[in-house]
Amino acid sequence: MAGSTPRIPDATVARLPLYRRALLELDEQTTANVSSERLAEMAGVNAAKVRKDLSYLGSYGTRGVGYDVEFLLFHVSRALGLTSDWPVVIVGMGNLGQALANYRGFTERGFPVAALVDVDPAKVGSEIDGRLVDHLDDLDRLVAERGIAIAIIATPAAVAQEVAERVVEAGVQSVLNFAPTVVTLPDGVPVRKVDLATELQILSFYQQRRASTSGADH
């Protein structure tokens, strides 16, 4: 159909949060205007990329002047769907799940931790960071009552796939997978994967390459 918004490239989507954070910082400093050059510097990318990325959202800058910080912040936030909070549930209260439950950053940045669940009777009913741990079997109710949109999977790898399918059945719309295994979901349910050890392994590669290329001395 005519007039539909052009699809925003994945690479651009992944950078929008960088621009948003830079804009939030500028907004706090009550900076009214910002150039693509300055925004690029703050986000650690180059200015041509900033302009191209932002152009996918619309034409929100002024030639010769730059971008109005508040105006652009609103449009970047809106593009990301961050005009309202998205309650999350953390599934799996093992080591990593507890660590994530204690992390304040989710709630602070618009993703309130609305529920914690596990299946272990020793954990269900206990409190973590002042929050009650519910049983996975209560998920349907929790999702419905608390408007939970996103599940953070922090279970062992062996059950991650099963749990992911279950949270989607319960009505969760997106999944962030911390379990060290690949999870595949039906339809177009967005899944992202974060693996802390993987990040370290990639660092290890580049560190080694650097060591081997830059002189084999000592």
Next chain:
Amino acid sequence: MAGSTPRIPDATVARLPLYRRALLELDEQTTANVSSERLAEMAGVNAAKVRKDLSYLGSYGTRGVGYDVEFLLFHVSRALGLTSDWPVVIVGMGNLGQALANYRGFTERGFPVAALVDVDPAKVGSEIDGRLVDHLDDLDRLVAERGIAIAIIATPAAVAQEVAERVVEAGVQSVLNFAPTVVTLPDGVPVRKVDLATELQILSFYQQRRASTSGADH
């Protein structure tokens, strides 16, 4: 010079840990051989990509047969520089730093947490998960004595850049940045950035897009 190994593309490097994990799983099941097809399924990518990626490491498969699991595991591990452990230091014992300090996954997967540091007198000298918190000023000694190769930055955004420069001066060779700000380092010191809230924001985008494209009903 002649005979130098071809450069492994960044996209391939990022997938090597996926293949490695699949191979570890196969190895535990004492599976002797694996096809690119099966490896692709386990890693959640397609078979052509697996073969192309692995071909950058060398020619370690057998036509008509597949890849020897143990042999390939060794070569993938070696390519990633994972033939020995890499001790890490976590800098910043705030909310996120404590969560990471309590996470067992680093140590379990070849990145032993060898030191925790902060600058807050209330934290220095205390124990987290049975480990003593040292002062940032002791970093030079800690890095030297414990062979620390990688720093995990979990400080507030405002000091992340300063701290990153300091850990590099202390002899750390790579940085994993959890602070919600961009850090730039000199030379070719590898830096990777993990931002949990960013991952959620990207999910939010795709969730919203899906909601708007798949019928505007209800």
Next chain:
DNA sequence: TAGATTGTTAATCGATTAACAATC
């Protein structure tokens, strides 16, 4: 020999970047 599966080629696709006309 027949079947299976790699390693590599080449086509395609998507992302990056420099350059510059448009325009404030």
Next chain:
DNA sequence: TAGATTGTTAATCGATTAACAATC
């Protein structure tokens, strides 16, 4: 009008993928 900076074009670069010859 002169200077500044966007938004867009087009060239380049890197990643993905299908196809298939090589070869077990």
